[in-house]
Amino acid sequence: MRKLQEELEKRLGCSIGNADDRQLYRVLLEITQEEAARREVPDTGRKLYYVSAEFLIGKLLGNNLINLGMYKDVKELLEQNGKSLAEIEELENEPSLGNGGLGRLAACFLDSIATLGLNGDGVGLNYHFGLFHQDLKNHIQNVSPDRWITGTSWEVDRRKGYDIQMAGKTYRSHLYDIYVTGYEGRTNRLHLFDLDTVDDSIVRDGIDFDKKAIDKNLTLFLYPDDSDDDGRKLRVYQEYFLSANAAHLLIDEAKAKGADLAQLDKYAVAQINDTHPTMLIPELIRQLTLEGLSFDTAADVVSKICAYTNHTILAEALEKWPLAYLKEIVPQLVPIIEILDDRARRRTDDLSTAIIDSGDTVHMAHIDLHYGFSVNGVARIHTRILKETELANFSRLYPDKFNNKTNGITFRRWLMECNPRLSALLDEKLGTAWHKDAQELEKLLAFSEDADVLERLLQIKKQNKEDLAAIILDKEGVQLQTDGIFDIQVKRLHEYKRQQMNALYIIHKYLEIKAGKKPARPLNFIFGAKAAPAYIIAQDIIHLLLLLQTIIDNDPDVNPYMRLVFVTNYNVTYAEKLIPAGEVSEQISLASKEASGTSNMKFMANGAITLGTGDGANVEIRQLVGDDNLYNFGIDADTVIAHYEKADYRARDYYEKDPVIREAVDFITGPQTMAIGDPQRLSRLKNDMINKDWFMALIDLKDYISVKDQCFADYEDRSAWAKKSLVNTAKSGAFSSDRTIRQYNEEIWKLG
Ligand code: 26Q
Numbered sequence: 001m002r003k004l005q006e007e008l009e010k011r012l013g014c015s016i017g018n019a020d021d022r023q024l025y026r027v028l029l030e031i032t033q034e035e036a037a038r039r040e041v042p043d044t045g046r047k048l049y050y051v052s053a054e055f056l057i058g059k060l061l062g063n064n065l066i067n068l069g070m071y072k073d074v075k076e077l078l079e080q081n082g083k084s085l086a087e088i089e090e091l092e093n094e095p096s097l098g099n100g101g102l103g104r105l106a107a108c109f110l111d112s113i114a115t116l117g118l119n120g121d122g123v124g125l126n127y128h129f130g131l132f133h134q135d136l137k138n139h140i141q142n143v144s145p146d147r148w149i150t151g152t153s154w155e156v157d158r159r160k161g162y163d164i165q166m167a168g169k170t171y172r173s174h175l176y177d178i179y180v181t182g183y184e185g186r187t188n189r190l191h192l193f194d195l196d197t198v199d200d201s202i203v204r205d206g207i208d209f210d211k212k213a214i215d216k217n218l219t220l221f222l223y224p225d226d227s228d229d230d231g232r233k234l235r236v237y238q239e240y241f242l243s244a245n246a247a248h249l250l251i252d253e254a255k256a257k258g259a260d261l262a263q264l265d266k267y268a269v270a271q272i273n274d275t276h277p278t279m280l281i282p283e284l285i286r287q288l289t290l291e292g293l294s295f296d297t298a299a300d301v302v303s304k305i306c307a308y309t310n311h312t313i314l315a316e317a318l319e320k321w322p323l324a325y326l327k328e329i330v331p332q333l334v335p336i337i338e339i340l341d342d343r344a345r346r347r348t349d350d351l352s353t354a355i356i357d358s359g360d361t362v363h364m365a366h367i368d369l370h371y372g373f374s375v376n377g378v379a380r381i382h383t384r385i386l387k388e389t390e391l392a393n394f395s396r397l398y399p400d401k402f403n404n405k406t407n408g409i410t411f412r413r414w415l416m417e418c419n420p421r422l423s424a425l426l427d428e429k430l431g432t433a434w435h436k437d438a439q440e441l442e443k444l445l446a447f448s449e450d451a452d453v454l455e456r457l458l459q460i461k462k463q464n465k466e467d468l469a470a471i472i473l474d475k476e477g478v479q480l481q482t483d484g485i486f487d488i489q490v491k492r493l494h495e496y497k498r499q500q501m502n503a504l505y506i507i508h509k510y511l512e513i514k515a516g517k518k519p520a521r522p523l524n525f526i527f528g529a530k531a532a533p534a535y536i537i538a539q540d541i542i543h544l545l546l547l548l549q550t551i552i553d554n555d556p557d558v559n560p561y562m563r564l565v566f567v568t569n570y571n572v573t574y575a576e577k578l579i580p581a582g583e584v585s586e587q588i589s590l591a592s593k594e595a596s597g598t599s600n601m602k603f604m605a606n607g608a609i610t611l612g613t614g615d616g617a618n619v620e621i622r623q624l625v626g627d628d629n630l631y632n633f634g635i636d637a638d639t640v641i642a643h644y645e646k647a648d649y650r651a652r653d654y655y656e657k658d659p660v661i662r663e664a665v666d667f668i669t670g671p672q673t674m675a676i677g678d679p680q681r682l683s684r685l686k687n688d689m690i691n692k693d694w695f696m697a698l699i700d701l702k703d704y705i706s707v708k709d710q711c712f713a714d715y716e717d718r719s720a721w722a723k724k725s726l727v728n729t730a731k732s733g734a735f736s737s738d739r740t741i742r743q744y745n746e747e748i749w750k751l752g
Pocket of ligand 1 (some may be wrong): 101311407
């Protein structure tokens with residue numbers, strides 16, 4: 001501790017007490033970086049490249065201090081000098097280099113890879129602006145650029161790059177690295193590629209910019225708006241830039257290890273995170289042929305290197321590009337993709353598996369499916385649906401390629417860091433082995449009848465709720481009722497996730513309370529979500545939720561019994577505050593649509609009870625905790641799939657036949673919402689729900705209402721609830737990303 005103090009004060013040039021938080025942040029960053037660098041390990045043998053368009057890493061200071069074993073000392077030293085580590089951590093900008101689940105998963109994986117001591121780096125893009133910043137005015141989502149790179153950044157300038165050809169021009173990439181610290185483990189790296197000519201100043205009001213000026217815009221934004229051709233082409237540029245740089249890096253590092261490139265698979269394996277980096281496959285082949293390999297040798301070895309993860313079964317998310325775009329932007333890949341298509345066609349008569357279809361559209365996933373050596377889904381039910389339905393044609397062709405890797409989360413960030421109170425109790429009762437082996441949490445079951453432990457769990461949750469309530473009051477101006485239930489739905493806004501169904505429940509409760517039926521205790525409904533700017537119905541759902549927030553707030557008959565808050569700019573940092581305070585975890589996607597979900601796992605670990613459909617990892621949570629400890633509702637995935645096949649779902653029937661459903665849906669365009677809301681948005685939303693409702697909210701609404709009511713009623717038996725909470729935490733170890741990564745390594749990567 002004394003050494004730490006001396007070190008800090010030497011760098012500060014003054015005493016800790018006299019330094020301001022910014023100076024402290026800077027020197028803490030410096031010493032963390034140096035400690036991280038000391039734990040790097042020479043690159044020998046086979047190495048994993050986790051290639052992804054998204055890495056939603058969140059703030060790094062606290063996480064790195066924990067992983068490096070410095071957190072406690074730093075926190076205490078600062079406290080002794082009248083400083084707060086939490087306040088210093090606030091100063092860090094969150095790098096929001098991802099949208100949601102897929103990007104956050106990549107970040108959890110990097111943590112686990114380093115913790116398990118594996119040789120594996122991330123490869124991504126250095127977006128200047130992360131996912132947009134959201135604010136909420138006049139019941140509408142407004143977006144603005146989120147600039148995260150400042151003078152004091154975690155990035156290390158590698159002063160190297162590669163020449164990348166796109167549309168006949170040469171672009172010189174520039175590599176930045178971020179250290180990835182393992183918990184009591186080694187340090188790996190996240191490699192982020194950028195272009196020096198990118199110009200932040202071309203961003204006009206909102207997040208608008210000149211989409212044609214590739215030299216200025218290439219790495220400006222994560223997922224630029226792709227509602228027009230220029231936007232879509234920019235995505236192709238980004239994807240190629242990512243893939244080509246990853247290929248160069250991989251080959252470069254293998255050569256540095258003295259590799260015979262014909263046996264490149266001895267030195268490298270690449271995990272392709274969804275289809276966004278798919279061009280890695282033809283690009284590796286291209287670069288290897290330039291290095292002197294024959295096409296056949298190159299294609300063979302690349303097929304032993306590349307593995308593909310599928311994260312969604314939604315058709316619109318499976319990327320397809322017009323061949324004409326590729327001819328314009330990456331003509332060097334087109335002959336390679338044509339040969340790959342030709343060879344794939346010779347393997348089967350099934351035209352549905354073609355890479356280039358008869359309309360000259362290139363199906364990116366098909367490249368991965370034919371030429372990757374492994375294809376995995378991200379939860380058991382998701383993998384089963386891929387095999388039996390969505391990708392049945394490919395699983396017949398390549399039955400051995402398909403495998404499941406149920407997602408996971410890092411318990412370092414999602415329990416140790418974000419929930420210090422619960423972590424301290426767990427350390428006290430179980431010791432600290434769970435930090436690295438989350439299955440140890442199961443030993444908590446021995447305390448399931450221990451009145452003292454159950455009471456402490458309730459106390460901890462209460463304190464976490466109070467902390468969150470204070471933050472929400474400060475940021476959102478809404479006072480939550482901490483003696484009431486905290487029911488939370490936080491995730492990207494998407495119709496399949498069915499925030500609109502939750503809204504219908506809230507309307508139903510509102511009307512019940514108006515009619516005199518009061519809940520046993522206050523209900524707090526908490527939402528956090530960003531909607532893609534071009535996704536109109538999603539904006540309409542946000543609009544409805546914000547109107548409900550105002551209506552409830554202004555209604556003295558109702559607001560003693562219920563509150564709704566839609567938090568602004570939901571991101572990793574906010575999630576770290578919300579999740580420890582969650583009591584009911586809303587996981588209500590239409591069965592078959594949510595590949596896995598990962599917030600379900602985070603809430604579970606923090607002792608919330610899942611209210612969920614039989615979708616994604618909910619199914620596995622249910623199997624682990626049993627029906628006493630999870631609330632399941634809704635039609636199952638097979639029933640949903642059968643409805644789609646028969647095209648026999650008519651939302652209008654449910655609306656017309658059931659007065660409870662009708663009343664809730666009609667409220668959307670009733671006098672209270674219309675008086676303060678946008679009639680066009682509200683009518684569009686209501687019409688969609690009655691005439692389309694593609695994600696079948698109305699089928700499940702009645703069951704959702706009755707199971708949710710039961711869940712809230714059961715909450716009243718506080719010790720029974722505490723026991724449910726305990727069982728959830730105890731069983732959550734199955735969802736550690738350490739377990740997931742061990743499986744990837746044993747079954748796919750096979751690193752030494
Ligand atoms: C595709 C085409 C054009 C433009 C954008 C996209 C696009 C962008 C992002 C498609 C998909 C994504 C992100 C998907 C994602 O986050 N999927 C989530 O992955 C999690 C981790 O596996 C799962 O837990 C979630 O269930 C899944 O929704």
